Amino acid sequence: MALYQNLGGDSGVHSFEIFSDRIIITFSTRVTYEYTYRSAGRDNIEAMKSLALQGKGLNSFINTNVKFNYSRKI
Numbered sequence: 001m002a003l004y005q006n007l008g009g010d011s012g013v014h015s016f017e018i019f020s021d022r023i024i025i026t027f028s029t030r031v032t033y034e035y036t037y038r039s040a041g042r043d044n045i046e047a048m049k050s051l052a053l054q055g056k057g058l059n060s061f062i063n064t065n066v067k068f069n070y071s072r073k074i
Helices: 042-054 058-066
Strands: 013-019 022-027 032-036
Touching: 013 042, 013 058, 022 042, 022 058, 032 042, 042 058
Parallel strands: none
Antiparallel strands: 013 022, 022 032
C-alpha cells in the first residue's frame, strides 16, 4: 500500500492501493475498506483514485459521495 500524502494535513486516510476496478483504503483508525466499481460506481472510484494520487481531498470525497458504499471491510 502507498501512504497517503495528506497534503491538507487533516485527512482520515492513512494509505491506499489502486487496482483497475477498485481501490482499497486504510484509514488512520487502521480500518481498511475496499471500494469497487460495483459498490460505489465507476465515476466515484476513478475520482477516488485520482484524489489518492494527488494526496488531497480523498477523505472528504468519501464522506460526501460514497460513505458506506464499500464492497467489504478487510
